[in-house]
Amino acid sequence: MLAEAESIDWEARALICVGQDTRPSSPDLAQAAITGITVMGGEVKDYGVVTTPMLHYFVASINTDGIYAEATEDGYFKKMTTAFKKLRGDKPSNGNYVPSILFDGANGVGALKMKVCLSYLGDSLQVQLYNDGNGKLNHLCGADYVKVQQCAPHGVPRITNARCVSVDGDADRIVYYYTDECDKLHLLDGDRIATLVADYLMELVQKSNLGLQLGLVQTAYANGSSTNYISKTLKAPVACVPTGVKHLHQKALEYDIGIYFEANGHGTVIFSDFATKRICCAAEEPSLPKKQLCAIRTLAAIIEAINQTVGDAISDLLILETVLHARGWSIQDWEAAYTDLPNRQLKVTLKDRRVIETTDAERKSVAPPGLQDQINLFVRNVPNGRAFVRPSGTEDIVRVYAEADTQANADQLALQVASAVYQLAGGVGSPPALE
Numbered sequence: 406m407l408a409e410a411e412s413i414d415w416e417a418r419a420l421i422c423v424g425q426d427t428r429p430s431s432p433d434l435a436q437a438a439i440t441g442i443t444v445m446g447g448e449v450k451d452y453g454v455v456t457t458p459m460l461h462y463f464v465a466s467i468n469t470d471g472i473y474a475e476a477t478e479d480g481y482f483k484k485m486t487t488a489f490k491k492l493r494g495d496k497p498s499n500g501n502y503v504p505s506i507l508f509d510g511a512n513g514v515g516a517l518k519m520k521v522c523l524s525y526l527g528d529s530l531q532v533q534l535y536n537d538g539n540g541k542l543n544h545l546c547g548a549d550y551v552k553v554q555q556c557a558p559h560g561v562p563r564i565t566n567a568r569c570v571s572v573d574g575d576a577d578r579i580v581y582y583y584t585d586e587c588d589k590l591h592l593l594d595g596d597r598i599a600t601l602v603a604d605y606l607m608e609l610v611q612k613s614n615l616g617l618q619l620g621l622v623q624t625a626y627a628n629g630s631s632t633n634y635i636s637k638t639l640k641a642p643v644a645c646v647p648t649g650v651k652h653l654h655q656k657a658l659e660y661d662i663g664i665y666f667e668a669n670g671h672g673t674v675i676f677s678d679f680a681t682k683r684i685c686c687a688a689e690e691p692s693l694p695k696k697q698l699c700a701i702r703t704l705a706a707i708i709e710a711i712n713q714t715v716g717d718a719i720s721d722l723l724i725l726e727t728v729l730h731a732r733g734w735s736i737q738d739w740e741a742a743y744t745d746l747p748n749r750q751l752k753v754t755l756k757d758r759r760v761i762e763t764t765d766a767e768r769k770s771v772a773p774p775g776l777q778d779q780i781n782l783f784v785r786n787v788p789n790g791r792a793f794v795r796p797s798g799t800e801d802i803v804r805v806y807a808e809a810d811t812q813a814n815a816d817q818l819a820l821q822v823a824s825a826v827y828q829l830a831g832g833v834g835s836p837p838a839l840e
């Protein structure tokens with residue numbers, strides 16, 4: 406019936422790529438999928454244990470008959486790391502940049518694949534691997550833990566001011582962090598990543614003189630300071646869309662070069678066919694002025710190094726290390742661009758989370774009645790206040806986000822909004838409290 410409704414041609418070749426992560430349930434689930442596909446007459450390409458973004462990369466490569474890339478693990482690492490080494494040149498250090506990072510693999514597949522990546526990277530980048538698979542997946546470690554709890558992950562040594570990276574369990578998100586002399590965590594999340602990359606690419610786009618338009622896409626979770634920095638300092642177009650990378654990706658397709666990152670570190674850069682052709686053709690024009698040609702060739706190498714199919718922690722890492730290297734920046738130099746507004750996220754459990762309805766890319770609630778008026782009231786009472794509430798698409802909860810001039814005000818605002826949600830929208834369990 407479904408096949409009929411969707412006009413599916415049973416005679417057409419159906420090739421399904423299957424990949425699995427490191428969870429104990431994965432081999433059985435993968436086998437069940439493979440059996441189902443085979444019974445239905447489909448063809449299976451079993452990639453075994455891979456990161457989520459690797460599987461996306463393989464599918465895009467197959468769907469473009471290898472034009473995008475070679476659909477193998479070796480093809481994936483070779484293409485990205487060759488471009489990375491080209492971008493790096495023969496000097497791994499530059500100014501305040503040191504070619505060495507601490508890597509928290511969240512005890513997931515990202516750690517395994519980073520190990521493989523290291524053999525391709527040679528000595529262009531030193532990566533110390535931690536949480537590399539022996540502990541519990543995402544437990545007290547990984548990008549989500551670091552971002553939401555705003556704490557350094559367990560299992561990674563505290564080396565003052567050292568540049569550290571946390572990826573999530575399936576390696577599609579990445580955040581950077583360091584701990585300072587007072588053991589305070591400094592988080593550089595998806596917003597910071599987007600602004601760092603945008604600043605660098607904008608300079609290249611200008612120098613390349615190819616008339617390409619660059620834009621950024623964020624969600625309501627983007628820190629207000631980052632949005633301000635993009636529009637006021639970078640003077641780049643920035644759009645806000647509902648949560649979920651499918652929305653960000655779709656919007657980013659509207660630009661020649663679209664940069665999208667969720668605040669949690671999930672994102673990538675995509676180049677339109679038009680931009681790719683212009684850059685790749687111009688890169689073969691030796692008669693162009695040296696500075697212009699150099700910028701164009703750098704853009705061409707970035708196209709090779711980035712996984713454009715979806716957010717990819719390993720590919721993003723290579724791009725971010727490239728930008729920091731090119732700028733000669735330490736992680737502290739990167740952080741100096743702007744100051745994040747303190748923020749807080751809380752969760753509220755409701756009888757039915759669908760009673761919360763939102764509009765304006767989830768920044769305003771339209772149901773239940775009266776909730777938005779209450780939020781407006783609380784927000785007005787704190788300097789630089791902003792807050793919103795939305796039902797999660799992945800958990801049976803409602804998420805509350807608040808930011809303000811101080812952590813105490815952000816905490817108070819989040820708690821006020823969460824309490825209003827609990828009262829007006831049918832909260833269950835104990836009333837909201839700061840976690």
Ligand SMILES: CC(=O)N[C@H]1[C@@H](OP(=O)(O)O)O[C@H](CO)[C@@H](O)[C@@H]1O
Binds near residue numbers: 648
């Ligand atoms: C605040 C937050 O981090 N939300 C996450 C989370 O979605 P929710 O709909 O908020 O549960 O999971 C999504 C899928 O991984 C991710 O795209 C999104 O950013």
